[in-house]
Amino acid sequence: MIPLNEAQERVLAGCQVLDEAVVPIGRARGLVTAETVAAPEMVPPFDNTAMDGFAVRSADVADAPVTLAIAGTLAAGSAPHVTVGPGQAVRIMTGAVIPPGADAVVMVELTEAAPDDATVMVSESVPVGNHIRRAGEDLVVGQTVFEPGEVLTPGHLGVLASLGRYQVRVYRRARVGVMSTGDELVEGPEPLGAGQIRDSNRHTLLALLAEAGCEPVDLGRIPDDEEAIATGIRTGVDTCDALLTSGGVSMGDYDYVKKVLNEIGDMSWMQVAIKPAKPLAFGRVEGIPVFGLPGNPVSSMVSFELFARPGLRKMMGHPADGWHRPPVAGRMAEPLRRRADGKTHFARVRVDYADGRYRVRSAGGQGSHQLSAMAAADALAVLPDGDGLDTGDDVSLLILR
Template sequence: MIPLAEAQERVLAGCGVLAEITAPVDDARGLVTTETVVAPELVPPFDNTAMDGFAVRSADVADAPATLAVEGTIAAGVPPDITVGAGQAARIMTGAVIPPGADAVVMVELTEVSADGAAVTVAQSVPAGNHIRRAGEDLSIGQTVFGPGEVLTPGHLGVLTSLGMYRVRVRPKARVGVMSTGDELVEGPQALELGQIRDSNRHTLLALVAEAGCEPVDLGSMTDDEAEIAAGIRAGVEKCDALLTSGGVSMGDYDYVKKVLDEIGDMSWMQVAIKPAKPLAFGLVDGTPVFGLPGNPVSSMVSFELFARPGLRKMMGHSPGAWHRQPVLGRAAGPLRRRPDGKTHFARVRVEYADGQYQVTSAGGQGSHQLSAMAAADALAVLPDGEGLAIGDPVPLLILR
């Protein structure tokens, strides 16, 4: 067996970063920037009011209450055709341009308009600049907005469009193909015959790929036929950036996937000192990373979390600190037992945040075939070799959701 860190290093070394693209901002959420974005214009582009009210000269209301003549109304989106002089005011709507002469805005709640609308009484004095958003207050011309390596959120996309920038250079989503093989696999709700199982791994992995920010590509299920499997893998690596298979990666197994990958790829077959997900295959087929994950459902999911997800995130340009889920510390609220076997165990657990820390309990059966416990889990508890943990013991956690 090899240590977990060594296996992860082998995988990451084989996952190259994808070439940058220029993407429309509406397609860029979650992608990673490859450029330094510099503001080409001011945000906001002009002095404007933060709320509905009256634009005034602050000196005219210094001894409030004060009554001023209303010279007109300034709506948002319309250049002002009013100049505010001594003893005058202009009704103004949120976002509208501050008219010449005015240096403050009085919110409407502090005013009372005469019956004929010709005058307004201001109840309180306001300082110069009151409720005015200055041009360039958010961003100035030439200011660095954000740099390369930034994961674009909805807020980032709003900033870009506020600057008139509708395309951005990023790393693309990785297109990740997922395929299943096996004569025993069945797709659909029909009754199973003896020896058949439903193809759950493919659907699970497609969902995990999407959750990781990649573009999942369903390559379907194939029978145990070498020619069909070889053609499927070659077709997959031609149109995808990475490929996932599940099953047939244990040492000594005779499996058509293993045989084909050995013939057409440069593969490494590993036994990792972890449970579940001990067997792992990783390598390149025509330069494309191929992950051979274990066939047991829980092992497949844990292997994806520990190996495939970090590799795919590296490919999409995420920083090294974001390749892996970062562990947080919890405390066992119930016993988490295991037996010494020279491996690190990843127990499926539920977590509840209480009294300033995560309280951890088992999510159910810990067999690698018991997918229901994985579905119930909020996290993986990292259990070092030994007898496990007693109530109250600290435990590192990889939070899954």
């Protein structure tokens, strides 16, 4: 067996950063910037009001309550066509340009307009600049907005749109193919025959890829036929940036996937000192990374989290500190037992946050076939070799949700 960190290093070394591409901001969420973005214009572009109310000269309301003449109305989106003179006020809507002469805004709640709309009574004084958003208060021309390596969230995309940037240079989203093999696998709701099982891993992995920000590609279910499997793998590496398979990676396994990958790829078949997900295959076929994950459903998911997800995030340009899920501290709310076996265990647990830390309980059965407990889990608890943990013990967690 090899240590977890050594297996992860082998995988990461075989995953190269993808090309850059210019994409519309509508398709950029979750991608990583490959350029420095500087502001070509000010945000906001002009002084404007943060409130509905009246634009005034602050000196005119210093002795409030006072009554001012209403000189006009300004709506958001209109050019300022009126000036605020001494003893005057202009009705103004949120986002509208501050009119010449005004140096403050009184919010509407502190005013009362006369029935004929000719005057307004202001009940309180306000300082210069009250409720005014200044031009360039958020961004000024030439200011660096985003550096390369920034993961684009909805907020980032809003900033780009506010600057008139509707395209951005990023590292490409990885297209990742997922294939299932095996005559025993059944797709669809029809009754199972003797020895048959339903194909769950492919659907799980496709969903995990989408959640990780990749573009999942369903390569379908392929029968136990060497030629068909070879064709499926070649199709995957011809059309995708990476390929996932599940099953057939144990030391004792001999199936067509393993035979084909050994013939056409440069593969490493590893036994990692972890449980679940001990067996792992990784290599390259025609330069394309291929992840051979275990066949047991929970093992497949844990292997994806520990190996495929970090490798794919590296490929999509994420900074090194974002390849792996960061460990967080928790405390056991109940005992979690295991057997000493020379491996690190990743237990499926549920967590809740109280008193400044995560409290941790088992999510259910810990067998590598018990997918329902994995579905119920919020996190993986990292259990070092030994007998397990007792109530009150500290534990390291990988939060999944």
